[in-house]
Amino acid sequence: MRAKYYRIKSIINTFIYICFIGLRYPNVILGKNLKIFGKLYLSIQKTSVVNIGNNIIFRSATKYNYVGINKPVTISASNNALLSIGDNSGFSGVSIYCSNKILIGQYVNCGGNVFIWDTDFHPLEFEARKFNDITKIKSAPIIIGDDVFIGANSIILKGVTIGNRAIIGAGSVISKDVPEDEIWAGNPARFLRKCT
Amino acid sequence: MFYGRYYNAKNVINTLKYRYYIKLKYLNVEIGKNIKIIGRMFISFHCDTKINIGNNVVFRAASHSDLGFYKPISITVLKNAELLVGDNSGFTGTAIYVSKKIVIGKYCNFGGNTTIWDTDFHPVEFKGRRNHDETKIKSAPVIIGDNVFVGANSMILKGVTIGDRAIIGAGSIVFKDIPADEIWTGNPAKFLTKIVN
Numbered sequence A: 001m002r003a004k005y006y007r008i009k010s011i012i013n014t015f016i017y018i019c020f021i022g023l024r025y026p027n028v029i030l031g032k033n034l035k036i037f038g039k040l041y042l043s044i045q046k047t048s049v050v051n052i053g054n055n056i057i058f059r060s061a062t063k064y065n066y067v068g069i070n071k072p073v074t075i076s077a078s079n080n081a082l083l084s085i086g087d088n089s090g091f092s093g094v095s096i097y098c099s100n101k102i103l104i105g106q107y108v109n110c111g112g113n114v115f116i117w118d119t120d121f122h123p124l125e126f127e128a129r130k131f132n133d134i135t136k137i138k139s140a141p142i143i144i145g146d147d148v149f150i151g152a153n154s155i156i157l158k159g160v161t162i163g164n165r166a167i168i169g170a171g172s173v174i175s176k177d178v179p180e181d182e183i184w185a186g187n188p189a190r191f192l193r194k195c196t
Numbered sequence B: 001m002f003y004g005r006y007y008n009a010k011n012v013i014n015t016l017k018y019r020y021y022i023k024l025k026y027l028n029v030e031i032g033k034n035i036k037i038i039g040r041m042f043i044s045f046h047c048d049t050k051i052n053i054g055n056n057v058v059f060r061a062a063s064h065s066d067l068g069f070y071k072p073i074s075i076t077v078l079k080n081a082e083l084l085v086g087d088n089s090g091f092t093g094t095a096i097y098v099s100k101k102i103v104i105g106k107y108c109n110f111g112g113n114t115t116i117w118d119t120d121f122h123p124v125e126f127k128g129r130r131n132h133d134e135t136k137i138k139s140a141p142v143i144i145g146d147n148v149f150v151g152a153n154s155m156i157l158k159g160v161t162i163g164d165r166a167i168i169g170a171g172s173i174v175f176k177d178i179p180a181d182e183i184w185t186g187n188p189a190k191f192l193t194k195i196v197n
Helices: A002-024 A126-130 B002-025 B125-130
Strands: A027-031 A035-036 A040-044 A049-052 A055-058 A071-078 A082-085 A090-092 A093-100 A099-106 A116-118 A142-144 A180-185 A188-192 B027-031 B036-038 B041-045 B050-053 B058-060 B073-077 B084-085 B090-092 B094-097 B101-104 B115-117 B142-144 B181-184 B188-194
Touching: A002 A027, A002 A035, A002 A040, A082 A093, A093 A099, B002 B027, B002 B036, B002 B041, B084 B094, B094 B101, B115 B142
Parallel strands: A027 A049, A035 A055, A040 A071, A049 A082, A055 A090, A071 A093, A082 A099, A093 A116, A099 A142, B027 B050, B036 B058, B041 B073, B050 B084, B058 B090, B073 B094, B084 B101, B094 B115, B101 B142
Antiparallel strands: A180 A188, B181 B188
């Protein structure tokens, strides 16, 4: 009964968001069969390119996924940024901040409250921080392969490449590249074992 | 004075509401005396489960705690799972997800935004993840002893046994067993000191 109610609610919610995105952000390309549960915060600049694939699910509140989501899904793309999300991926309470380039593959499962940031947000030199010098902020592209499973509460930082089929443990902070077929966890993330 | 009374009355009504909601909807749940539910609480229990909640347990939504977290309590118990909560324990903004077994002892304190999961949610093999094969999801029981104090923002993952009187620091991630009378912190959680009484 409740599942049916949520399904109908999500269909209406998704329809409203698709209409809103179509009118407000013409540079966002949405695939088929998108599902949005709860809120979705978008802040996308006109010069950026955002590609969202087919069969993608965004879940945003504790009542839509009981793993303990405490924030809505937020997607932000700055000027000249490129964000592309592959088909059949699922995101629960994920924050994506794209100022350079983020490529997410197919069949990616992102656990609750994951952050994906391809920028430092502030310059490293204190003088530049004082005067808010945007040109000195470091950023590097993030590439996440296919079939990657990212555990809840983890943070993926700039310049990281995660190989296909890799698994990232819950609560880990990734600042180095993760090879294919490996399980990494901890802060800073370390190699745990191979996926068998 | 007045506000204190107002909130007390509000909490009493809120607790009664949830207590009768659970009693009417889920016949398999046993709730002890004097439990307190403050703020919102999301519940999803399966009918074929065993759930025991002890006396004097406090469930507090994190938005009612001035800690800076805004998350309600959420408790999920899947089919054939078992959740036992001892007397006098307190939970703030905790997410509990039971697919096999979680046992929580007496006088336990759980800080804001803690999570207790006894499952991986998705299979380790990528083919299982693609096909949503639920039989391949790994899960192992979590057992937490008496008088355990878990710091805010920490996560307790599957297959962990925590001994009596242990303390877990804030923001730590536990996936190994913790012996009794020890303090563990960090990600992954490591031994810090012994507790000397």
